[in-house]
Structures are given as structure tokens and as C-alpha cells.
Amino acid sequence: MNIYITQQNLNTLIGDLIAQGIRVVAPRLNAGTPLYEPLTGAAEMITDRLPKRSAKEACFPVCEDIMTYKKEGQKVTVTDIDPARFPETVLVGVRPCDAVAIPLLDAVFSWDDKDEFFLERRRKTTVIGLACTSADDACFCTAVGLSPGETKGSDLFLTPLEGGDYACETLSDKGEALITAHTTLFSEVSSALPLPLAKPYAEKFDLKKVKAWLDDNFENPFWDAIATRCVGCGACAFVCPACHCFDIVDEGTEKAGKRRKYWDACGFWKFTHHASGHNPRDQQPKRYRNRIMHKFKYYDDKFGQTLCSGCGRCIRVCPVGIDIAQIVEEISKKQE
Numbered sequence: 368m369n370i371y372i373t374q375q376n377l378n379t380l381i382g383d384l385i386a387q388g389i390r391v392v393a394p395r396l397n398a399g400t401p402l403y404e405p406l407t408g409a410a411e412m413i414t415d416r417l418p419k420r421s422a423k424e425a426c427f428p429v430c431e432d433i434m435t436y437k438k439e440g441q442k443v444t445v446t447d448i449d450p451a452r453f454p455e456t457v458l459v460g461v462r463p464c465d466a467v468a469i470p471l472l473d474a475v476f477s478w479d480d481k482d483e484f485f486l487e488r489r490r491k492t493t494v495i496g497l498a499c500t501s502a503d504d505a506c507f508c509t510a511v512g513l514s515p516g517e518t519k520g521s522d523l524f525l526t527p528l529e530g531g532d533y534a535c536e537t538l539s540d541k542g543e544a545l546i547t548a549h550t551t552l553f554s555e556v557s558s559a560l561p562l563p564l565a566k567p568y569a570e571k572f573d574l575k576k577v578k579a580w581l582d583d584n585f586e587n588p589f590w591d592a593i594a595t596r597c598v599g600c601g602a603c604a605f606v607c608p609a610c611h612c613f614d615i616v617d618e619g620t621e622k623a624g625k626r627r628k629y630w631d632a633c634g635f636w637k638f639t640h641h642a643s644g645h646n647p648r649d650q651q652p653k654r655y656r657n658r659i660m661h662k663f664k665y666y667d668d669k670f671g672q673t674l675c676s677g678c679g680r681c682i683r684v685c686p687v688g689i690d691i692a693q694i695v696e697e698i699s700k701k702q703e
């Protein structure tokens with residue numbers, strides 16, 4: 368059963384959560400750029416634009432300390448950063464293409480050696496998704512089997528109604544708990560109709576065909592043809608809700624310093640640069656091939672899903688106009 372929340376009550380909910388010391392992260396403008404960032408008040412939230420970067424930063428920051436060290440005389444002290452200190456977080460207004468990518472990261476960060484930094488943040492995060500009512504030319508969630516009303520990855524899911532209120536669907540215990548704690552802000556009746564959802568790029572890719580072609584074409588002149596112009600800037604990976612590569616770097620001096628975790632990108636020349644000097648991905652097409660292989664073959668081999676939600680961000684930011692949707696479409700046609 369759907370319940371409903373008015374825009375005013377959603378603002379009250381955000382204000383109450385902030386007053387309780389909970390970190391509320393939502394789309395807001397930072398010097399004119401829409402980004403998912405912590406709010407200081409409900410009035411900062413915007414709902415009419417897809418943030419330029421994804422929501423993954425709430426659980427997987429661009430950079431974080433994982434330990435510090437200090438040397439005094441012969442004594443070395445190493446202090447781990449305790450993930451228990453991470454704040455309770457409510458992510459509000461998360462677009463379906465971002466929310467759906469969070470479980471894709473769960474699978475990676477809980478596989479084998481568990482990443483407690485990601486997982487502790489994740490345990491403490493409640494996701495309130497928001498259906499999309501507008502799309503641009505780069506959006507293609509429907510082509511990878513999703514939709515502007517996709518609820519996967521959300522604990523609560525809001526659908527905008529005519530007049531500015533929302534229908535609210537409960538999808539998990541976390542969502543249920545949030546509603547129970549703020550039950551007076553929700554109602555069981557509304558006569559308003561849902562706004563029409565966005566209509567992104569319509570044609571669905573045959574992802575099985577794409578994978579079948581990738582299975583057989585690790586070596587193919589196609590990679591050179593599409594990727595020689597890639598400049599290896601890494602922007603596509605950094606804005607992507609599903610990319611999750613990182614590096615561990617020690618920073619400091621002999622006396623004191625930090626071990627830090629930073630986002631990394633397979634488009635970077637140094638990503639696979641061995642200490643010996645050898646680099647198995649020594650040309651940009653090999654690096655771009657890895658990006659496509661990882662998203663449409665390797666992740667599927669391991670976890671049975673595609674590592675792309677069709678958000679279109681990598682298309683919007685690529686400085687040389689590389690369009691992953693066109694590339695995947697081209698690959699699917701090759702398999703016919």
C-alpha cells in the first residue's frame with residue numbers, strides 16, 4: 368500500500384533528521400553545480416536536476432584516511448580509523464540510476480575481504496529514492512533494463528504527484544523504521560495523480576548479445592577504432608555511480624603520516640603500471656576496453672548483473688565525446 372507525504376512534511380522530516388544529528392545528504396547546488404551533499408536545512412534540497420556526480424560518495428568517499436602512524440624515537444604508534452565513528456545518514460532524493468548502483472557496490476565491497484569502511488557507512492545509510500520526471504539525451508536507464516521509476520536500492524521510494532506532494536513506497540525494514548519514527552508526517556490518502564515519468568532513450572540493449580560478443584573479442588580492431596581518442600582523464604569513472612576502483616596511498620614523512628584510500632580509474636595509465644616498469648594496458652584502447660569489459664562482462668561473470676545503470680553521466684562529462692550507449696549499441700549489432 369502506498370502512503371503519502373506532502374512537500375512541506377518532507378521538509379519537516381529533513382529538518383527533524385538534521386536536528387537529531389543525522390547526516391542528510393541530498394541534491395543541492397554547490398556554486399551552481401548540483402551535487403549530492405550534506406544539507407544544513409531542507410530549503411537547500413533541489414529535485415529538478417540530476418546531480419553531476421553520483422550518490423556513491425555517501426558510502427565511498429573520494430578520499431578517506433584508513434590509519435595514521437607516528438614515530439617517536441624507536442616507538443612507532445599505528446592507529447586504525449574506527450568505522451564506528453561514521454554518522455547515521457539518510458540519502459534523500461536519490462535518482463533511480465544512482466540508488467540501483469548502491470547494491471552493485473555492496474556486492475563488491477562485501478565479497479571475500481570485506482571493506483568495513485564501505486560496509487559500516489552502508490549499514491548506517493537509509494536511501495530515499497525519487498522517481499525521475501525528466502531525462503536528457505544522455506539518459507539511457509531503460510536501455511539497460513531499468514526505468515525512471517525503478518525502486519531497487521531504495522529503502523523508501525517517492526513518486527512526485529501533481530501539486531508537489533509524493534506517493535511513498537516502503538521497500539525495506541530501514542524504510543519502515545524511518546516511517547514509524549515519523550509517522551505523523553505521512554498520510555494514507557491523497558487524491559493527486561502521479562506526474563508522468565521521464566522517457567529516456569527507449570530502445571533496450573540486448574545485454575546477453577553484448578556479453579556474448581565481449582566473451583569472444585578481447586582482441587579486436589574495434590577497440591582501437593573507438594578508443595584512440597580517449598585521453599585517459601578518468602572523469603567517466605569518477606562520475607559513475609557503479610565504478611568502484613580505489614588505490615591505497617601512504618602520505619607523510621618518516622615521523623608521521625596517514626594511509627589513505629583514494630578513488631582510482633582504469634582509464635589512468637598508471638592504474639596497471641607494475642613496479643617492474645611493465646604495463647599490461649600500455650595503450651589507451653586497452654584501458655577503455657577494460658572499462659567496457661568490466662561493466663558488461665567481468666561484473667556479469669562474477670555477480671550476474673551489468674555494472675551500468677544508464678545514468679549517462681560518463682557521456683555528459685567525456686571531453687572527447689565518447690558515448691558508452693552508442694558503443695554498447697554498436698557491440699550488440701555486431702553479434703546479430
Ligand code: SF4
Nearest residue numbers: 607675676678679681
Ligand atoms: S558507465 Fe556511464 S552511463 Fe553507465 S552507470 Fe557509469 S556513468 Fe552512468
Ligand code: SF4
Nearest residue numbers: 597598600601603685
Ligand atoms: S571521460 Fe572520456 S576521455 Fe576521459 S577517460 Fe573516460 S572515455 Fe576517456
